[in-house]
Amino acid sequence: MAAQKSPRFVSTLARNTLALIMAGGRGERLKQLTEWRAKPAVPFGGKFRIIDFPLSNCINSGIRRIGVLTQYKSHSLNLHIQRGWGYLRGEFGEFVELLPAQQRIESSWYAGTADSIFQNLDIIQAHSPEFVLILAGDHIYKMDYGAMLADHVENNADVTVGCIEVPIEKASAFGIMTVDDEFRVRDFDEKPEHPKPMPGSEDESLCSMGIYVFNKDLLFELLIRDADTPGSKRDFGKDIIPYAIDHYSVYAFPFTDGDKGDKGAYWRDVGTVDAFWEANLELIGITPELNLYDNEWPIWTHQEQAPPAKFIFDDADRRGMAVDSMVSGGCIISGARICHSLLFSNVTVDSYTHIDSSVILPDVTIGKNCRIFHAIVDKGCIIPDGIIIGENEEEDKKRFHVSPNGVVLVTPEMLGQAIHYVR
Numbered sequence: 001m002a003a004q005k006s007p008r009f010v011s012t013l014a015r016n017t018l019a020l021i022m023a024g025g026r027g028e029r030l031k032q033l034t035e036w037r038a039k040p041a042v043p044f045g046g047k048f049r050i051i052d053f054p055l056s057n058c059i060n061s062g063i064r065r066i067g068v069l070t071q072y073k074s075h076s077l078n079l080h081i082q083r084g085w086g087y088l089r090g091e092f093g094e095f096v097e098l099l100p101a102q103q104r105i106e107s108s109w110y111a112g113t114a115d116s117i118f119q120n121l122d123i124i125q126a127h128s129p130e131f132v133l134i135l136a137g138d139h140i141y142k143m144d145y146g147a148m149l150a151d152h153v154e155n156n157a158d159v160t161v162g163c164i165e166v167p168i169e170k171a172s173a174f175g176i177m178t179v180d181d182e183f184r185v186r187d188f189d190e191k192p193e194h195p196k197p198m199p200g201s202e203d204e205s206l207c208s209m210g211i212y213v214f215n216k217d218l219l220f221e222l223l224i225r226d227a228d229t230p231g232s233k234r235d236f237g238k239d240i241i242p243y244a245i246d247h248y249s250v251y252a253f254p255f256t257d258g259d260k261g262d263k264g265a266y267w268r269d270v271g272t273v274d275a276f277w278e279a280n281l282e283l284i285g286i287t288p289e290l291n292l293y294d295n296e297w298p299i300w301t302h303q304e305q306a307p308p309a310k311f312i313f314d315d316a317d318r319r320g321m322a323v324d325s326m327v328s329g330g331c332i333i334s335g336a337r338i339c340h341s342l343l344f345s346n347v348t349v350d351s352y353t354h355i356d357s358s359v360i361l362p363d364v365t366i367g368k369n370c371r372i373f374h375a376i377v378d379k380g381c382i383i384p385d386g387i388i389i390g391e392n393e394e395e396d397k398k399r400f401h402v403s404p405n406g407v408v409l410v411t412p413e414m415l416g417q418a419i420h421y422v423r
Helices: 007-015 028-034 052-060 075-084 113-118 121-127 145-154 216-227 236-247 273-282 393-399
Strands: 017-022 065-070 095-100 131-136 159-167 175-179 185-190 204-215 250-254 310-312 321-323 332-334 337-339 354-356 371-373 375-377 408-410
Touching: 007 017, 007 145, 017 052, 017 113, 017 121, 017 145, 028 273, 028 408, 052 065, 052 131, 065 075, 065 121, 075 095, 113 121, 113 216, 113 236, 121 216, 131 145, 131 216, 145 159, 145 204, 145 250, 159 236, 185 236, 185 250, 204 216, 204 236, 204 250, 216 236, 236 250, 273 375, 371 375
Parallel strands: 017 065, 017 131, 065 095, 159 250, 310 332, 321 337, 337 354, 354 371, 375 408
Antiparallel strands: 131 204, 159 204, 175 185, 175 204
């Protein structure tokens, strides 16, 4: 079996695989961050968008036939993919293809994760893949899908489910996979109150990541059956996978990091305001779990050609500086102090302003004499002179959204700045 995992064999598997990234979700728990964009289009990490991580994983794994299924307010996501992911060579059969909800089979929009794939069966058939890799478009992680494909073939599996080890006290938020000693899945329990531990461990459960490898013909059979089943939720986790476990050979593939190969590696669902803030600020650490500086597993994206960040003024009370922070291209720090914060592209901060423990998204202008702590400032905000954010929770709640952990989310609309047309 070792020969089957040779680089040449894995490369062949990757070429015979079509990846489908489900990127149509609204991400309601991110509150106003997804009021005008789909969750996969939300900026992350100073210069990226969330969708860049599964896309980069595909490219780095040698999978270069990719479809992105979109639905909810997808304009900025579409633009990002067109501008940043159009470099693949069509004459070599490589592509990143947008698959919007267009009622190809049903007279409705996508009704669930399984339905989104079902409504594109004719497109999948036209590409004639041997395997279909189904991915979520809203998680931050690095993963070598080639290893998962090789494991799928070695096990002679019908379906393989990507899984991650989660402490048992947190596992009730996930679908729990019960497996035997060979990691064949014997049971699936969606968000159980009392999760079962995985083999060989008393304090960890094996949780589904929403990553699936299917043999193409079986995928078609399962989706058509599900579409004809009254009462189905049209969902992979609730309908497709449980049925497949009872009738076919389904295996779990424990997640390993794309650049380190470690089990229990970095994976984040940045689905809440608190989780989004925490995951961004984790990147500032000396040795963060997610290594954005790894040349062997790069994260690709579209980035405008912005000039270098600039820090100006060096007076005692007016010094342009950033400490323990990440500052992206196009930023101008004009006599302001930035501490333990992450600034995306083209952020301007004026004199005597202090920013601490905050995430500032692109194209934000911050005036003089401001104090901003423990906050997320959305793209395009113009922060007026003298504003104070993050010091008085009761006052913040009158104007902004404050998360359960006290993170203050600021958007242009909250500041009375109508950058989107509303009738």
